[in-house]
Amino acid sequence: MKNFFRPIVVLTVICLVIVSLLSVTYQVTKPYIDAAKLAATNKALVVVFPGDYTFEINDTDTGDSRIAAVYTAKDGSGNVAGYIFTVDVKGYGGTVETMVGVDSTGAVSGVTVTSQNETPGVGAKATVADYLSQYVGMTTSDPELISGATITSTAIKNAVQAALDANAAMTGGTAAAAANPEGGEG
Amino acid sequence: MNNNLKVFTNGILKENPTLVLVLGTCPTIAVTTMVSNGIGMGIAATLVLICSNIVISMLHKIIPDSVRIPCFIVVIAGFVTIVQFLVQAFAPALYDALGVFLPLIVVNCIILGRAEMFASKNGVLASALDGLGMGIGFTLALLVMSTVREILGSGTWMGFRILPESMQPIALFAQAPGGFLVFGLMIALVALITKKKPARVGEGCCACPFAADCARAAEGGKA
Amino acid sequence: MLKEYFALVFGAILVNNIVLARFMGICPFLGVSKKMDSAVGMSLAVTFVLVMATAVTWPFYTFILKPHGLEYLQTISFILIIAALVQLVEIVLKKYVPSLHKALGVYLPLITTNCAVLGITLSNISDKYNFVQSLLSALGTGLGFLLAMVLFAGVRSRIESNPDIPEALQGMPITLISASILAMGFMGFSGLVTGLFGV
Numbered sequence: 001m002k003n004f005f006r007p008i009v010v011l012t013v014i015c016l017v018i019v020s021l022l023s024v025t026y027q028v029t030k031p032y033i034d035a036a037k038l039a040a041t042n043k044a045l046v047v048v049f050p051g052d053y054t055f056e057i058n059d060t061d062t063g064d065s066r067i068a069a070v071y072t073a074k075d076g077s078g079n080v081a082g083y084i085f086t087v088d089v090k091g092y093g094g095t096v097e098t099m100v101g102v103d104s105t106g107a108v109s110g111v112t113v114t115s116q117n118e119t120p121g122v123g124a125k126a127t128v129a130d131y132l133s134q135y136v137g138m139t140t141s142d143p144e145l146i147s148g149a150t151i152t153s154t155a156i157k158n159a160v161q162a163a164l165d166a167n168a169a170m171t172g173g174t175a176a177a178a179a180n181p182e183g184g185e186g
Numbered sequence: 187m188n189n190n191l192k193v194f195t196n197g198i199l200k201e202n203p204t205l206v207l208v209l210g211t212c213p214t215i216a217v218t219t220m221v222s223n224g225i226g227m228g229i230a231a232t233l234v235l236i237c238s239n240i241v242i243s244m245l246h247k248i249i250p251d252s253v254r255i256p257c258f259i260v261v262i263a264g265f266v267t268i269v270q271f272l273v274q275a276f277a278p279a280l281y282d283a284l285g286v287f288l289p290l291i292v293v294n295c296i297i298l299g300r301a302e303m304f305a306s307k308n309g310v311l312a313s314a315l316d317g318l319g320m321g322i323g324f325t326l327a328l329l330v331m332s333t334v335r336e337i338l339g340s341g342t343w344m345g346f347r348i349l350p351e352s353m354q355p356i357a358l359f360a361q362a363p364g365g366f367l368v369f370g371l372m373i374a375l376v377a378l379i380t381k382k383k384p385a386r387v388g389e390g391c392c393a394c395p396f397a398a399d400c401a402r403a404a405e406g407g408k409a
Numbered sequence: 410m411l412k413e414y415f416a417l418v419f420g421a422i423l424v425n426n427i428v429l430a431r432f433m434g435i436c437p438f439l440g441v442s443k444k445m446d447s448a449v450g451m452s453l454a455v456t457f458v459l460v461m462a463t464a465v466t467w468p469f470y471t472f473i474l475k476p477h478g479l480e481y482l483q484t485i486s487f488i489l490i491i492a493a494l495v496q497l498v499e500i501v502l503k504k505y506v507p508s509l510h511k512a513l514g515v516y517l518p519l520i521t522t523n524c525a526v527l528g529i530t531l532s533n534i535s536d537k538y539n540f541v542q543s544l545l546s547a548l549g550t551g552l553g554f555l556l557a558m559v560l561f562a563g564v565r566s567r568i569e570s571n572p573d574i575p576e577a578l579q580g581m582p583i584t585l586i587s588a589s590i591l592a593m594g595f596m597g598f599s600g601l602v603t604g605l606f607g608v
Contacts, residue, residue: 007250007253010249010253011257014245014257014261018264019482021264022268022481022485025267025268026271029275032276033271033274035275037278115282119360122361151599151600211435211439212434212436216431216432256492259488259489259521263485263489267484285535286535289483290531292485292527295436295522362429362430362596366585366589370588373581373585374577374582375577377577377582
């Protein structure tokens with residue numbers, strides 16, 4: 001009987017010790033992990049919406065499951081200057097997480113890729129700042145795709161369009177209407 | 187001391203876990219597309235290896251044989267999770283780059299294999315040194331492989347441009363086929379250098395605790 | 410909807426083949442693909458464990474870990490579940506389906522440390538698949554594994570009986586080089602899912 005119980009007891013004790021060790025370590029490292037995530041997000045927000053703005057999380061449900069988060073960009077006087085969307089799209093090697101900023105005229109203010117697993121030298125070429133800068137100013141997503149990296153560049157094209165559509169829905173209309181700050185929710 | 191030194195250097199060339207024992211093949215091919223990822227993975231795995239070797243060496247006398255593998259796995263998984271926290275907190279870019287392969291260190295044959303082959307039979311200091319040596323061997327192998335693949339496949343090293351802009355890199359090296367190819371050639375190279383025959387297929391991953399099962403399985407499952 | 414599911418399974422088998430594109434399950438791929446019947450036996454066992462592991466780990470994560478903020482216990486709990494499941498399956502098979510146990514039983518302990526099983530169960534969560542998608546991806550992965558194994562067994566039986574291979578390349582190196590060529594072949598599938606299903 002001892003032969004049967006002892007292994008199970010030892011295994012269980014080891015499990016319990018390890019799991020408690022993990023919860024302690026988790027509590028200790030969580031603030032650092034959260035800080036790192038926040039820093040990365042803030043860095044990306046500034047890249048896609050350059051200028052002197054503050055950002056806050058926006059709880060609007062855009063109805064598009066690809067949009068993981070929405071941020072409002074506000075200028076110095078607290079006016080809404082635009083919205084930023086975190087869009088997750090399926091690329092070649094997994095999820096491509098993009099951040100797309102749309103200003104108050106309904107045009108793209110910036111695009112950056114915050115997480116990707118695309119092929120280095122191929123799909124990854126579509127995720128660099130030089131390539132993504134072509135999106136600035138677009139009101140419809142119509143980029144030049146990279147030949148040989150069509151899957152990745154198309155994914156990003158779709159992400160930007162999703163952001164533009166969500167922005168239009170949130171600001172109550174087309175780009176032209178969005179230029180009049182009267183329409184829509186903040 | 188001499189013996190311990192031998193234990194330490196063993197893992198670097200003579201019994202290099204990746205190129206001689208051929209353990210832990212999955213992350214080797216997956217993360218060596220870029221040097222920074224290769225080194226990151228190597229360091230993470232070395233940390234887990236040293237810690238788990240130490241703990242298992244301390245506990246092996248009280249762990250009954252029948253549950254030894256599950257116990258080893260729990261200890262290893264614990265350390266892998268801790269390393270996951272550390273990387274996520276202090277090197278988030280590496281965390282993103284390694285993806286699922288960071289938690290997969292749990293089933294990396296190198297760690298389980300050394301726990302079984304060495305740590306469960308030796309003292310704490312020797313086990314720690316073995317872990318360090320094997321970890322360094324692993325990291326070196328990853329470093330060399332990723333250097334080859336990054337320079338040939340993307341023209342950069344650690345992000346710095348090496349090949350001139352005009353030279354088109356051979357993207358294939360940064361992708362799946364390149365991984366297998368470079369790995370195979372490196373094993374052959376090491377075999378040439380050490381003048382030993384390269385591992386027979388099936389021998390490598392069978393320095394794992396499941397060696398007996400592997401052999402049986404390879405022979406067609408006749409128990 | 411159905412189209413998306415088909416795309417998922419096809420994608421897992423051909424485009425994102427677990428061994429040749431995602432680099433998981435390489436150990437058994439290299440170790441057990443020597444003979445055709447062991448290749449098939451191992452792949453079927455892997456598929457079986459993959460689907461069962463997904464069926465248990467996905468609900469465990471969604472209904473137990475996540476609601477309590479215990480996501481960080483993912484790695485350790487998943488591998489324990491997989492190890493326990495494999496043990497359980499072996500015992501059940503031995504007692505109730507001895508014929509199946511004889512055919513597949515020997516591969517089962519190996520599957521616990523198979524990167525593919527832990528890898529897919531973790532990926533299902535990080536890719537945010539729902540339950541059906543997770544099961545389909547597990548099924549597709551297993552079938553992809555089977556395909557790669559069978560193809561490779563064929564390749565290896567020709568290569569390894571060849572006496573002209575230089576000594577330094579014999580064994581693991583030539584096997585890996587052959588795998589590299591097979592991987593190249595599979596790269597040709599990249600546009601397949603989008604082209605066929607428009608997804």
